[in-house]
Amino acid sequence: MANTLSKKEALYAKKVANRKLGSSLEFTTSRLGWQVSAALALMFWFFARNGSVMWMGVAGIYTVAALLQFVICKRITKEVTGEANAVSPATRKLGWLLLPFVFVGDFFLFISGCMLIKNNKNLEYQLSVYSTLVSIFIIVVSMLNLFKETQAKTFWLGIGLYGIYTVLNLVVMQAVRKYTFSKKPDKKFLPYAYISVAGIALGNVFSFLLGIVALGKYYNKNEEVNVEWIDVIRRLFRNYMACIGMFIVIFLLSVSVASNLTFEYAIAIDNNFRVRLAAPSLMYPFGCDDYGRCVFTRIIFGARISLLVGMISTFLPCLVGGMLGAIAGYYGGKIDNIIMRCLDVLAAVPGILLAIAIIAALGVSTVNLILSLSIGGISGYARTVRAQVLGVANQEFVEAAKACGAKDGTIIFRHIIPNSLAPVIVRVTMGMGSAVLSTSSLSYLGIGVEAHIPEWGNILKAGSKFLESNPYIAIFPGIAIIIIVLSFNFFGDGLRDALDPKLK
Incomplete structure (x- = not known):
């Protein structure tokens, strides 16, 4: 009986400790900080396997960063779960040691240091x-x-x-x-x-x-x-x-x-065969491709194209689909049936296949890429807005607007749509990641952004020919695509929780 009680008490104490740690921003940031720093250190040590002084130096710095953050994380854990239930001033001063690591690209430690230094964080x-x-x-x-x-x-x-x-x-x-x-x-x-x-x-x-x-x-x-x-x-x-x-x-x-x-944009597009397939260095952090173009510079300029195409090809279907969904949900009846049945036909065609067909008909260009991705997303946004409008259209404030003689357009765009935006905003945020991924996929296939323009899919395609001899040409743009898609997904998840009235 005593053993059973002691086990229950230990389990309860563990749950309490985990709850305390989960609510501590200092612990959350420090734990992720040392984990990411350690993972990056291992990756850099892998890059340094051929004896590269640059990669060995970077790997050593990240190893020190991970160890320092790990020690601080352990101190935070001990203090938060202890009798004081708070981080001590001495531990908070250690946060200043984490700030300089931002100059080697470790922003996780900078965030952790800033959150550790300040006690009250509004x-x-x-x-x-x-x-x-x-x-x-x-x-x-x-x-x-x-x-x-x-x-x-x-x-x-x-x-x-x-x-x-x-x-x-x-x-x-x-x-x-x-x-x-x-x-x-x-x-x-x-x-x-x-x-x-x-x-x-x-x-x-x-x-x-x-x-x-x-x-x-x-x-x-x-x-x-x-x-x-x-x-x-x-x-x-x-x-x-x-x-x-x-x-x-x-x-x-x-x-x-x-x-x-x-x-310098010329470094990203001009051929320089003197540095063809150059390995990563301080001059060319991500190496050079088979035309001697700096992969790092191409990825930086590629972010502009990927984000621009992703955002426009998300906002356009949101605007068009949102208007169609609002009209269908508000009027109902035959108008609803006509609009939604047409959109059902559009939704029956896979988005990527529809994009390929449109580009094949209109030709390869950035404008046609945006158009093809936008058309495929209209039905999804229309369904989301329609579902929200059906729930809002019968609310008392809508009936009051009708009683006051407000026109249908005023009711839809001034009263109904503003109260239906929460799920649409979340869908837009998460849809941008999918749009960036689709953009890179179509560019990789040669039917997206023009081949001479720096875009992550184009860079990945150029590097895929050298996966055995020079894998870094394909690895870095691939990592960039993964990171941006995950970032949009994490941001969308957080925004969904923030907009959920049940979680207020």
Whole structure:
């Protein structure tokens, strides 16, 4: 009997400890930090098997990073599950040791360090951390061009611009720590909020969100009632994997903007047979393909095409399908039957097969690729919106609008659709990953983006011919595709949970 009780007590204590650790952001970030760092260290040691000094150096740094983060994670585990139930100030100071690893590309340790240093972490602080990380990471990636023979004419202009922007981000982060830890931000923070909003011009969505969250809180007239969309963002940032996915997507978006200044496009498209099939080095971090083009530079510019095609080919069917679904759900009857039966015919054809058929008929081009992917997605969005409209159309506020004499168009677009957006937003977010994957797949088959344009599918296709002799040419674009698809999926999962009213 005593043994049974002791086992139950031990099991209960373990559950309590796991619950404490699960609610600790410091533990969550540190655990993932050392795990990812260790995995990357093993990968780099594999690349260094031929005695490459560069890969051995990188692998050694990541090994040290993983060990340091592992030790910190163990300390956090002991303190959070102990009597204090909190991380000690001494352990928090160790977070400063993790910050420099961002300069070797380990953003997991930078995030972990920032979350460890600060005890009280509100939404604005987390947004400022990710915003600063994006700007620092862009500079780190861009500075790799210093090892090349030539740089873009606007390279130093871009570095200077993003350097100033990084300093502004650090200043804003300090202002966040000083002025935003009450329910309503201090009036002194308003200039910093407007500076943050301006960050959208550089593609930094985190900076933009920081600004509008602070402004939304400040101008909220009823302080006792939380702003709904701010609550959605706050719930989203409780999911660390969703934040990581969001960071990767926003970083690729930002680096696509920055590449116009800091990267030389000619290196990505011009032939240079002197460095044909060159191995990875500081000059060419991902090596060169069979035409002597820098694979790293091609992947950077390829992110622009992949994201652009993915976003447009997701928003277009969302717009068209959403309108058709809203009309079908609102009017019902014959209109509903006609619209949905036509869309059933469209849905009967596999999306990738439909895209191939359209491109075969219209020819290979980026515009035709977007068109082919968009047409195949219309029926899915129409069904999603129609299902939501059927549930909303009979609500009292819709009946009240009809009683007041509102026109059907006003009711649909002003009352029904805004209250049906949550599942559509989630579908759009997760659909972007599928669109990027479809874009790369069609380009790999030779019927997507034109062959001379840097796009991840094209780069992967070029590298597939050298899988035995020079596998890195195909490995790196393949990893890029996997990462962006996973990022959209993680972000979509987190957004779905944040928008779910049952999980508020």
